[in-house]
Amino acid sequence: MKTTGVVRRVDDLGRIVIPKDIRKSLRIRDGESLEFFVDKETISLKKFSTSDFLSDIAQSLLDTIYMTISKNIFVTDRDKFVAGTGKYKKEFCGCNISTKLEECLFETESLVKGTCSVEEIVDSKKSSEEYKYIISPILSDGETIGLALMLNEDGKTFTEEDEHIIQIIANFLSKYLED
Numbered sequence: 001m002k003t004t005g006v007v008r009r010v011d012d013l014g015r016i017v018i019p020k021d022i023r024k025s026l027r028i029r030d031g032e033s034l035e036f037f038v039d040k041e042t043i044s045l046k047k048f049s050t051s052d053f054l055s056d057i058a059q060s061l062l063d064t065i066y067m068t069i070s071k072n073i074f075v076t077d078r079d080k081f082v083a084g085t086g087k088y089k090k091e092f093c094g095c096n097i098s099t100k101l102e103e104c105l106f107e108t109e110s111l112v113k114g115t116c117s118v119e120e121i122v123d124s125k126k127s128s129e130e131y132k133y134i135i136s137p138i139l140s141d142g143e144t145i146g147l148a149l150m151l152n153e154d155g156k157t158f159t160e161e162d163e164h165i166i167q168i169i170a171n172f173l174s175k176y177l178e179d
Helices: 021-023 051-069 100-104 161-176
Strands: 034-039 044-046 072-076 081-084 112-117 131-140 141-153
Touching: 034 100, 044 100, 044 131, 051 161, 072 161, 100 131, 100 141, 131 161
Parallel strands: none
Antiparallel strands: 034 044, 072 081, 072 141, 112 131, 131 141
């Protein structure tokens, strides 16, 4: 475990302030859930992530769909890519999402389409290749907890069926997480 040497006092309501630089480096947003672990005299905090529940079912779903349509499809949580198919699966899965995708987490639209480069999708990846994309939010209790994303690298526009597929993936995962 890495120590930072920061000492904080607990206020009268039991709150502890986590310094802004630590929140930024760990990508902890306002209102985000944290898990507490207590071991003797040690309290550990961990970001609560739905990706633990999401990644296995999402990967199975995407693999099944990929056997039929062979498209680049990915699922993210609020921080990183948790499942994927296609030729970019190994390159993207486990990587942090970009700020552009973070902004999509707060969009109210059910379907977002556009064109972008790899660095606009995956944080820290550099490439000049252009992709068309469709994004649909994965919702749980009215809050966006992830994204379903389809990439098209050959410049072709997406069909109505592609749009339906990405919405089905997002809706299925939303329903799965609510149950």
